Amino acid sequence: MYVPLLSICIWLPIAGAIAVLVLGAQRRMELARWVALGVSVATFLVAVHLYIGFRWYPEFGGMRFVERVPWIGAFNAFYELGVDGISMPLILLTAFLTPLVVIAGWEVIKTRPAQYFAAFLLLEGLMIGVFAALDALLFYVFWEAMLVPMFIIIGVWGGERRIYATVKFFLYTFLGSVLMLVALIYLYLQSGSYSILAFHELPLGMNEQVLIFLAFLIAFAVKVPMWPVHTWLPDAHVEAPTGGSVILAAVLLKMGGYGFIRFSLPITPDASQSLAWLMIGLSLIAIVYIALVALVQKDMKKLIAYSSIAHMGFVTLGFFVIFATIANSQDEAGAMLALQGGMVQMISHGLISGALFLCVGVMYDRLHSREISAYGGVANTMPIFATFVVLFALANAGLPGTSGFVGEFFVILGSFHASFWLAFTAATILVFGAAYTLWMVKRVVFGEVGNDGVAALKDLDRREFLVLGVLAVSVLLLGVWPDPLVEAMDETLRQLLAHVVQSKL
């Protein structure tokens, strides 16, 4: 029997969101929580099932689980879904993190909990839709619709300056996406359909490519975020509730990276090549300059937010260094490494930054402060928690054996094929990353007990232990055994690379 698994992944959480809202309106909160958890876990299981099915034919890099139903005849737009080696890991990541966010918010959220859980379920469905859509119009609908629940999440459950942060977040990303919309309409008028795969094959002149590339760049650069359009991120991260920060860092930022690899590279390969210097330059600024900015932060969430920008710099570096790598070394091995590195970095950063935000959330729930100076010596009162924090911090700094190492190492290795100095500059993140992360850990976790609040801290309860434990296992597992992930994306990336190096002119 044919089962539309991808559609289930999208619509099950959305239906769950409605159910949770209804239950919340009837004040059956306990049931609403369990429904939210059940739906998100069920979605994760479906995603795992998809992934297992996906791994059957690793030599096939194209789209699988394709669903195609006519949607808007007037636009020749289809409800078309499918996954390949690029989108499958991201869907799995999304489905993996949402149950954790639900558990993390279990008792912590006091104001309108039903709406909170419903917003996250809705967000999950829309995010999976973004990764699964093969029709550009459908993609855009999911992409934009996502802003609505995120706007509400930051604005209702956020910190003190939440309204400023959420409006800034919305307007920044909205501005980026409307320009992408203009580019998509243009591509539609050229190709006669909104099919993304048809866009890939569409021949385009150099000027068109550059304009389209720039429109995409603004949309995706805001999402990633790249320097200098990153300023919304620290605000949004700091003010968002813990779950919001996790989803924002772990999945929403990846949409920028996904956009580059799904749209910019294959649709405008020549413009990507000729503007790769710009992308590499912006990525290096993000890696070096933003890392320095992270060093001086006093607020833990802000520090992790800046660290996210620096780490996402590796993703964009990996995607756009491929042209220089090929030009320099005449073979594609280095370019493949860089692409794989970028992808692995996206997944790994999703896990690590999510985990770090959850750690901050654990402390914030107890002492209601995000200031580094409000803590000190947490290890004395919360030994188990401190172990987790140190593990995730080391992973964030790129310690071998954790997932953080794999992605960064691949990208640096790939960059060596392009130029020594490029790789050298990128590798400074290993120094700066270690510096700002470990310095924060030193000030928060180690040393003497800072104040009475810290002295009274209780260690993790079972719920928190479960969430952080699951993340810790996955970070370590991916660090020592990245094969399942790398192999799943291998063939797709190889085909992408072969497509990108072919000029459309």
Add this chain to the structure above:
Amino acid sequence: MIDYYPAAAEIFLATAICVVLLVDVFLRDEQRMITYWLSMLSLVGTAACTGLFFVDESVTTFYGSFIADSAAGVLKLVAYVAVALVFVYSREYLAARKLFKGEFFILGLFGLLGIMVMISAHSLLTMYLGLELLSLALYALVAFNRESATAAESAMKYFVLGAIASGTLLYGISLLYGVTGTLEITELAERLSGPDGFGIPALVGLAFIVVGVAFKFGAVPFHMWVPDVYQGAPTPVTLFIGSAPKIAAFALAWRVLVEGLGDAHSSWQGMLIVLSILSLAIGNIVAIAQTNLKRMLAYSTISHVGFILMGFIGGTDDALSAAMFYTVSYVIMAAAAFGMILLLSREGFEAERLEDFKGLNARSPWFAFVMLMIMFSMAGVPPFIGFYAKLLVLGSLIDAGLLWFAVLGVILAVVGAFYYLRVVWYMYFDDPLDDAPIVAPGSMRVVISVNGLGLLVLGVFPGYLLELCMRVL
């Protein structure tokens, strides 16, 4: 022999209005519901007439001065729905203010008749007659609340400016008549397409007509009346002005500019570009500064008009369908938005300040969600219908090679998103100023819920409405 069937709906409505008027005279105040139901019945009957005599090809009658075609049929049906929504939303509000009088419904129906005549006008004179019928009904409606000084003031402003605009339009028509010797639209187009068709006199006439159209749409710089009238008029009347007459304005521009003066497309395209850019800029930017929701929606209307005009600029059939789709979806959105103000109003309290929406989520999560859908739809965020409206008109611009204009349009749309977001943040992020329960009757709650959900449903499945707009034009 004149064929009356194409005008069956208009004739039926005119008769029905006379009946309602007569019956209303004999009713006591507490029996006013009879007028209400009779008016609704007239709308249903008119819709039935339009449905029964729906034609797929176009038919002209009254010596070519009246036309019935499928586009007219669709536009009229949308107008009926809009007017019916106005009546449903207004009933409770009017009753609570002792304004529940027959005149409101009778004038509303006369306005609708004017709209219908404009939609089906096939001669400049018919068009002018329909326009005057609509305008006079609107002037009277704005001043409908005799006790209110602001209503009287805005009626006065509306009347004076409207009269000037009508005069301008009439002057333009007379110039065209002088050049071509005809008022009938097809003939006009034929004579103007001749070798010496578009001389200076015809162009001057065209310019005056564009001014008249711009005034009726409320496009900048002919928008001055819009905020004052929207704010000053009783909210049910604002709801009326904000919804159905936009269809008439669309019909005016379509029949006169596209069908009649289509050969001069290159001449009026430039004028419309200027009007559209100014409307988008002024509408979106000034709306940010508003604290009164009705006034904010007035400026938002101005910016939406900028988008509707984009569809006319493209000039192709697809572009015109885009404008029609935009107009229809705007009418649905505007009806819901003003309906929300009426829903939250109660005796002695007008929910027309932005602050009145503060904390609505705490008072009524469902209606906060309905308003959220309306606001995001107006901002053009998918998956609501407003997004597809913008998508279509932007597509028509890019198709016409006006890429820069499309980029400018979307950037101004982002500016506009801010003030819609502010309504959402007031509703969701702030605490309520008062927690009085919502007193609206059940019928209104149901209808406005359907109206709001319609924005979502039409946004997820926009195909049917889209294809309808493309087929009929």
